[in-house]
Amino acid sequence: MAQQETRANGRIAVLAASKLSPLYAAPLAERYELLDRLHETDPAAFAAAAPRIRAVAASGESKLPGALVASLPALEIVAVMGVGYDGIDVAACKSRGAKVTHTPDVLNDDVADLAIGLMLSAARQLPAADRYVRSGDWAAKGAMPLARRMSGARCGIVGMGRIGKAIAQRALAFGMSVAYTARSAKAELPYEFHATPAALAAASDFLVVITPGGAGTRHLIDAAVLRALGKKGILVNVARGSVVDEPALIEALEQGVIGGAALDVFADEPNVPERLRALPHVVLVPHIGSATTSTRQAMADLALANLEAHFAGRPLKTPVPECR
Numbered sequence: 001m002a003q004q005e006t007r008a009n010g011r012i013a014v015l016a017a018s019k020l021s022p023l024y025a026a027p028l029a030e031r032y033e034l035l036d037r038l039h040e041t042d043p044a045a046f047a048a049a050a051p052r053i054r055a056v057a058a059s060g061e062s063k064l065p066g067a068l069v070a071s072l073p074a075l076e077i078v079a080v081m082g083v084g085y086d087g088i089d090v091a092a093c094k095s096r097g098a099k100v101t102h103t104p105d106v107l108n109d110d111v112a113d114l115a116i117g118l119m120l121s122a123a124r125q126l127p128a129a130d131r132y133v134r135s136g137d138w139a140a141k142g143a144m145p146l147a148r149r150m151s152g153a154r155c156g157i158v159g160m161g162r163i164g165k166a167i168a169q170r171a172l173a174f175g176m177s178v179a180y181t182a183r184s185a186k187a188e189l190p191y192e193f194h195a196t197p198a199a200l201a202a203a204s205d206f207l208v209v210i211t212p213g214g215a216g217t218r219h220l221i222d223a224a225v226l227r228a229l230g231k232k233g234i235l236v237n238v239a240r241g242s243v244v245d246e247p248a249l250i251e252a253l254e255q256g257v258i259g260g261a262a263l264d265v266f267a268d269e270p271n272v273p274e275r276l277r278a279l280p281h282v283v284l285v286p287h288i289g290s291a292t293t294s295t296r297q298a299m300a301d302l303a304l305a306n307l308e309a310h311f312a313g314r315p316l317k318t319p320v321p322e323c324r
């Protein structure tokens with residue numbers, strides 16, 4: 001009977017908390033009873049299914065608030081396909097005895113590659129240069145205005161975790177100096193530590209944000225940090241939109257308080273404010289840090305492997321730090 005309550009057609013019920021990558025959703029649907037966003041699409045059917053939902057599958061952007069966790073009495077595991085899990089109420093999951101897993105490491109190189117690509121794009125104005133050729137402006141107006149040099153500049157990294165270190169390695173290859181801020185100095189690293197983002201910004205030409213999202217880092221990059229970065233400084237965000245005070249950033253860009261920005265993440269994705277989109281010297285990309293075929297496959301495989309390990313009674317591959 002208990003078996004019947006927790007399984008439909010012999011398969012374990014898994015709720016997809018938001019739209020999942022097909023690379024994750026397809027194998028899930030083969031092996032589990034995948035309830036795709038049922039809590040949003042059909043509240044009555046969700047209420048009926050909730051007592052047998054034993055797992056939640058999520059992306060790095062999924063929201064799993066405490067109230068939703070509370071409505072899942074049989075919840076055992078939340079398997080996030082993403083390194084970030086700031087939308088998941090981990091404390092609520094833990095208080096119910098449920099584990100949370102994520103997909104660290106497999107995306108480090110791709111996100112770091114994108115950070116460097118954004119730095120170059122903003123410094124050398126690559127999207128504007130592309131538009132200059134396509135529009136016929138090159139033939140009509142002659143050479144483009146000169147851009148700024150990236151090699152040899154000062155790279156400040158906000159958040160020196162696994163991806164921050166991968167960005168630092170790449171910056172060194174461009175002859176840049178590297179400095180960082182983080183919760184604490186890391187004695188094993190050869191880079192200069194600054195205690196605050198404002199102090200780091202004042203010592204940087206490029207300020208690259210790659211710290212986890214969530215309440216602890218909300219608006220860490222505010223108007224004062226942008227003022228410290230200064231009118232030649234470039235802000236790059238490959239972390240979470242919540243880490244930057246977006247209205248303050250727009251103001252700073254419009255007023256020339258900073259020199260430019262290149263952004264992969266936004267406060268209210270996929271909605272990007274019109275004022276930001278209107279700024280020609282700002283580079284905007286649609287949250288593609290980990291979006292290569294091979295990395296997204298590796299992330300999906302790891303998220304699935306965590307679920308499989310859990311239901312086979314094996315140790316989890318990559319639980320989040322709070323659940324280790």
Ligand code: 8YV
Pocket residue numbers: 021059060061081082083084085107287289290291
């Ligand atoms: C993805 C991400 O956007 O890993 C993260 O935290 O932001 C991403 O790589 C996405 O969650 C992939 O499912």
